[in-house]
Amino acid sequence: MSLPTRRQVLRAGxxxxxxxxxxxxxxxxxxxxxxxxxxSPDALVTDYDHLQLRNDAETAIFRNAxxxxxxxxxxxFDNFLVTTDEERGNVAVVVxxxxxxxxxxxxxxxxxxxxxLVITQHRPDACHRVKLLYVTNPPDSxxxxxxxxxxxxxxxxxxxxxxxxxxxxxxxxxxSQDESGWGHGSGSSCHLPPSLRTETEDA
Numbered sequence: 182m183s184l185p186t187r188r189q190v191l192r193a194g195x196x197x198x199x200x201x202x203x204x205x206x207x208x209x210x211x212x213x214x215x216x217x218x219x220x221s222p223d224a225l226v227t228d229y230d231h232l233q234l235r236n237d238a239e240t241a242i243f244r245n246a247x248x249x250x251x252x253x254x255x256x257x258f259d260n261f262l263v264t265t266d267e268e269r270g271n272v273a274v275v276v277x278x279x280x281x282x283x284x285x286x287x288x289x290x291x292x293x294x295x296x297x298l299v300i301t302q303h304r305p306d307a308c309h310r311v312k313l314l315y316v317t318n319p320p321d322s323x324x325x326x327x328x329x330x331x332x333x334x335x336x337x338x339x340x341x342x343x344x345x346x347x348x349x350x351x352x353x354x355x356x357s358q359d360e361s362g363w364g365h366g367s368g369s370s371c372h373l374p375p376s377l378r379t380e381t382e383d384a
Contacts, residue, residue, distance in 0.1 A: 219374025220325070224317040230352040231313055232287045234280035239344040241302055242281075246273040258346070260365070262323060263291070263298040264358045272300065287350055297323065297357040301365050303347045305330050307339035311347040312371055323357035325364050329371040 236242050245259040263269050272288060274281060291298045303311045309330040317325045328349070333339065357363075372378075 219376035220315075220317045220319065222377060224319045225377060226316040226318050226324070226353065228354050229316055230287070232280075232284060232350045233311065233313075234278055234284050234348050235310075236276055236278040236346040236348075237307070238276075238346070239304065240276050240346060242274065242276055242278060242346055242348045243300055243302065244273045244275045245271050247271040258302045258304070259300075260302060261298070261300040262357065262361070262363045263288075263293075263300065264323075264356065264360075265293050269293070269298070284348070284350060287352065291352055293356060293358065295354075295356055297353040297355060299324055299326065299349075299351040299353065299363065299365075301326065301328075301349045301351075303328065303349070303367070304344050305347060306341040307343035307345050308333055308337070308341050311349060313349055313351065314371060315373060315377060316351065316353070318353075318355070321362065323360040323363040324351075324353055325366070326351065328365065328367040330367065330369065331371050 234242065241258050243259060243261070245261065248259070261268070261272055263272060269288060269291070274285070288298060288300075305311055310333050312329050312331055314327045314329050316327075319325060326349075
């Protein structure tokens with residue numbers, strides 16, 4: 182069986198979008214028009230540092246060294262909210278893709294008296310990249326990150342049947358040593374939610 186082409190991937194994504202829009206056109210949807218959907222603009226964080234690296238195989242780049250041996254051998258992918266030097270010591274490198282030395286320096290240079298480090302690991306197919314769409318600091322959480330998965334450049338030879346691992350390292354401009362709650366999400370759309378859009382931004 183032949184692998185799906187990039188054109189087929191785009192066509193399938195367009196069909197999904199049409200179906201989603203059709204589902205939002207029914208009665209009762211107008212109630213959301215009064216208030217823009219999405220996080221509060223007051224919670225938006227813009228002055229963060231961001232670094233990404235990609236492993237062209239389905240193997241985690243980082244592992245939590247504090248996990249017991251039984252879990253360490255599982256397929257579970259660790260994500261990290263790192264707020265202290267002790268927690269930084271638990272961030273172990275499992276594989277060394279291109280950019281790992283820069284990632285190590287990024288981690289080591291984080292000052293936890295004034296900063297917080299977040300590391301998330303994603304499993305996109307080989308034809309998609311991972312884009313950090315926005316970062317927020319809501320009142321009840323240290324940080325919330327939102328990602329999306331746009332296609333990689335057309336010059337990249339790939340198959341959607343292959344899986345890669347992409348690690349996103351985000352250094353926040355504030356300390357979170359007294360907080361533990363945080364989260365991240367993702368979606369197919371790379372448009373900002375209505376609450377974060379400006380009047381000049383393209384829809």
